[in-house]
Amino acid sequence: MTDSQKSDETAVAANDEAVEATGTSGTEAPAPVEATPANEPTPANEPTPASETASAADVVAEEAQATEPATPESPAAPRPTPAPAPSPAAFAARPKAPAAVVPAAPAVSAASLAEAAKWGRAEGDGHVFLTLDGEEIAVGQYPGVSADEALGYFARKFDDVIAQVVLLEHRVESKAPATDMQKTVTHLREQLAERNMVGDIRAAEARLDALSAQIVELEKSEKAAHDAVRASELAAREAIVAEAETIAGQDPAQIQWKTSSARMNELFETWKAAQKSGVRLGRSNEDALWKRFRSARTVFDRHRRAYFSQLDSNNSAAKSAKEALIAEAEALSTSTDWGFAAGEYRRLMDQWKTTPRASRKDDDALWGRFRAAQDVFFSNRQAANDQIDQEYTANLAVKEQLVAEAQALLPINDLNAAKKALQSIRDRWEDAGKVPRADMGRIEAGLRKVEDAVREAEEEKWRRSNPETKARTNSALSQLESAIAGLKDDLVKAEKAGDQRRIKAAREALEARQAWLDQIQRSASDLA
Numbered sequence: 001m002t003d004s005q006k007s008d009e010t011a012v013a014a015n016d017e018a019v020e021a022t023g024t025s026g027t028e029a030p031a032p033v034e035a036t037p038a039n040e041p042t043p044a045n046e047p048t049p050a051s052e053t054a055s056a057a058d059v060v061a062e063e064a065q066a067t068e069p070a071t072p073e074s075p076a077a078p079r080p081t082p083a084p085a086p087s088p089a090a091f092a093a094r095p096k097a098p099a100a101v102v103p104a105a106p107a108v109s110a111a112s113l114a115e116a117a118k119w120g121r122a123e124g125d126g127h128v129f130l131t132l133d134g135e136e137i138a139v140g141q142y143p144g145v146s147a148d149e150a151l152g153y154f155a156r157k158f159d160d161v162i163a164q165v166v167l168l169e170h171r172v173e174s175k176a177p178a179t180d181m182q183k184t185v186t187h188l189r190e191q192l193a194e195r196n197m198v199g200d201i202r203a204a205e206a207r208l209d210a211l212s213a214q215i216v217e218l219e220k221s222e223k224a225a226h227d228a229v230r231a232s233e234l235a236a237r238e239a240i241v242a243e244a245e246t247i248a249g250q251d252p253a254q255i256q257w258k259t260s261s262a263r264m265n266e267l268f269e270t271w272k273a274a275q276k277s278g279v280r281l282g283r284s285n286e287d288a289l290w291k292r293f294r295s296a297r298t299v300f301d302r303h304r305r306a307y308f309s310q311l312d313s314n315n316s317a318a319k320s321a322k323e324a325l326i327a328e329a330e331a332l333s334t335s336t337d338w339g340f341a342a343g344e345y346r347r348l349m350d351q352w353k354t355t356p357r358a359s360r361k362d363d364d365a366l367w368g369r370f371r372a373a374q375d376v377f378f379s380n381r382q383a384a385n386d387q388i389d390q391e392y393t394a395n396l397a398v399k400e401q402l403v404a405e406a407q408a409l410l411p412i413n414d415l416n417a418a419k420k421a422l423q424s425i426r427d428r429w430e431d432a433g434k435v436p437r438a439d440m441g442r443i444e445a446g447l448r449k450v451e452d453a454v455r456e457a458e459e460e461k462w463r464r465s466n467p468e469t470k471a472r473t474n475s476a477l478s479q480l481e482s483a484i485a486g487l488k489d490d491l492v493k494a495e496k497a498g499d500q501r502r503i504k505a506a507r508e509a510l511e512a513r514q515a516w517l518d519q520i521q522r523s524a525s526d527l528a
Helices: 003-025 056-066 088-093 110-117 147-173 181-193 201-248 257-277 283-332 338-354 360-391 393-407 415-432 437-465 467-497 500-527
Strands: 120-122 127-132 135-141
Touching: 110 120, 110 147, 120 147, 127 147, 127 201, 135 147, 147 181, 147 201, 181 201, 201 257, 201 283, 257 283, 283 338, 283 360, 338 360, 360 437, 393 415, 393 437, 415 437, 467 500
Parallel strands: none
Antiparallel strands: 120 127, 127 135
């Protein structure tokens, strides 16, 4: 229903109220009659002139009021008990209500009338005609008013349509959502097609044609934007599914389950958010992507359950193996066979290192028990060694004196005397007994230094007295002496010939052989 029709209905209601108030004595103004088809009777109940629809400015004002928030209605009060009907005498004595004054039709400006006169005319009896394409079309009748008022009434109906056209143009220019815009264009075309108004109908239809084309472009633009958003959303969903499939496709033996599980949960939450607030991708796309995503999550969960089930089994086996090692370690903890037990503990430690790890919590607890058994044994052994060290303190003093006596033999000048003295020190060393474990290395190193010196002196003596060495030395001496004699002859011959190059070469060779001869002679003297 258009705004003009709403105004007409309001006017009819006001007129009826006025008639009821004045009774039969009220003056009823003639109503405008719109043109009807030839086969239909002219409608009898038309709105009075006083209730005609307002101008385009009034329509805009009414729309502005319509946008204001409505005042909440107060709750209905309880209906009072009806009073008894008054007697006929009392009713006759009631004062008469004054007759209602029907407002006159709103005045039409001279500019509006001049514009309307271009497209129509009104006769004296109130009939109004529209000039369209050179022909006159009867649009209706407004009896009982002047021709200008009758023409203005039907012109205002055209202004109402133009106001809606302008409003629609503003919506198109502002890129408002194009939903139902084409329906509005169709509705306005239907109003213009009724030919019950006066104005530039063709211009209005041309504006509607332009609007229809602009709305089509706007719909295309909106569809392109929607398709772009949909493509972006589809790509985002594809990325979620692809990442989920990548996570599910990892090797269960190498996957980081804590990180991957957290990431899979994040992907699921992202999926739900996109499905709730994102654009719709179409049933086929939604179903296909969801099946892939659900399948990836199912595979991931199956691998995770299988992995942790196997892990629990492995942990149980490792726990049993390490508990067996702990039992052996605890049985050895009270042993006093220090050497044997220490070797067994080394064996148990090697087996412990090769046994698979249990869960971190269990493995730490098992290691604590194993280490405690070791600590008991080694603490007992240390206590026994400490007691022994106290008993060996006196032996330490004797061996320190023997080390000092042995070191006094250095350097070795008389090998035979040094060997005899060292043997005496060794005999007394064995008789002195053991020393504390902490001092054993230091004491033995002191004696070993003297023993090494005596052994080196023996080897040097043998090297000098070795017959083979002497023979090789004598042979080298003979060869060098023969070579030197030959070089001397060569030098004499070169000097006689005056050949400087040969003289130089012979002298250099002679000097080198002479140096070798001196060195071998010194070695031979040492051997002698």
